Amino acid sequence: MINPNNFTFDIHQKMRENNVLLAFTGEFDMKIINALITSVKLKLVEVEEAARIQKKVYNVMVDCLETIFHSYETAQRKNASYNSFSIFTLSRDAGFYYLISGNYIFNDTMEARKKQIDKINALNTDGKKALFRDYIVDDTIADQDSDLAMLNIAIKSGNVLGYEFKKVDANNSFYIFQVKIKIL
Amino acid sequence: MILQPLVLAATESTPHILFDPARNIFEIKGESRPENAKAFYDPVIDWVKNFCSGVKDDKLHPAKLIFVINFDYFSSSSAKYLMNIFARLEELHKNKIQVEAKWYYNEVDIAMKESGEEFKKLLTLPFSFELLRH
Numbered sequence: 001m002i003n004p005n006n007f008t009f010d011i012h013q014k015m016r017e018n019n020v021l022l023a024f025t026g027e028f029d030m031k032i033i034n035a036l037i038t039s040v041k042l043k044l045v046e047v048e049e050a051a052r053i054q055k056k057v058y059n060v061m062v063d064c065l066e067t068i069f070h071s072y073e074t075a076q077r078k079n080a081s082y083n084s085f086s087i088f089t090l091s092r093d094a095g096f097y098y099l100i101s102g103n104y105i106f107n108d109t110m111e112a113r114k115k116q117i118d119k120i121n122a123l124n125t126d127g128k129k130a131l132f133r134d135y136i137v138d139d140t141i142a143d144q145d146s147d148l149a150m151l152n153i154a155i156k157s158g159n160v161l162g163y164e165f166k167k168v169d170a171n172n173s174f175y176i177f178q179v180k181i182k183i184l
Numbered sequence: 185m186i187l188q189p190l191v192l193a194a195t196e197s198t199p200h201i202l203f204d205p206a207r208n209i210f211e212i213k214g215e216s217r218p219e220n221a222k223a224f225y226d227p228v229i230d231w232v233k234n235f236c237s238g239v240k241d242d243k244l245h246p247a248k249l250i251f252v253i254n255f256d257y258f259s260s261s262s263a264k265y266l267m268n269i270f271a272r273l274e275e276l277h278k279n280k281i282q283v284e285a286k287w288y289y290n291e292v293d294i295a296m297k298e299s300g301e302e303f304k305k306l307l308t309l310p311f312s313f314e315l316l317r318h
Contacts, residue, residue, distance in 0.1 A: 030197065030219045034196050051292040052292045052293075052294070054292070055290070055292050055293045055295075056295065058257070059257060059293075059295060062257055062259070063259070063260065066217060066259055066260075066261075069219075070261075129298075129302055132263075132302060133302055133305060133306055135260075135264075136263045136264050136306075137267060137306060148261065148263065148264070149259070149260045149261070151260070152260040152263075155295075155298075156295050
């Protein structure tokens, strides 16, 4: 086993090197989400001068956390053995804020998730907004709340949504979802 | 028509709602990201449904109804329910009852204004936008 002191030090150093402003790993329930939202609100006031960017990061972050919450709610309904241990990080460099979430996903739902994100990424801003309007007037188009949240994230962030799947075993993969917000 | 006002106090994740026909106040304010949007909004929609059918049946023509929407944030799942409320108010408007949606947005939150504009595109209900200074 890795020495826990070294491990903690390494994590701390890596977070500093990557300008991580906030990181949480564990199960995301509403209490945790509310606590994270409050922390980020305060943190952004401290690190970001532009109120417009603060608000943008805040809005996208809330959508990201909701997406994690809804996606594992849905997964748990399908299969009670779903592993809901997830991660969320907020970091920044000179040009962008990065909001990254990671959660387990069943391999048989991976293709649908890829298609969903690729479809959103292929649309321009007007196309995304038109699809959003379709979703809110017709309940049957969006499979679940996460479809709508994902689209909302793409509209608000104004950037392409990044994703990657890391295969864990025959049934599960770790799904990493990345949103970038440009610092003006 | 006697309909009790709908009064919901704001919480960390749900908005303040006050629909009070007697005082002609219809407002929704704050954060809307309920853990279960359906459980939160279904009773609100039911209230609006009762109100609208009461107004139509009684052929009452109340003073102009102004629906004030002043969100700090609303989740995408809340958007579907908001659309449902707008659609019902639009029905009143089509029945020659004066209704207007007044959408507030903060100057630092242009996305909020754009969200209102998306609803406006879907509706014939008159919409106005009110800027709040940061």
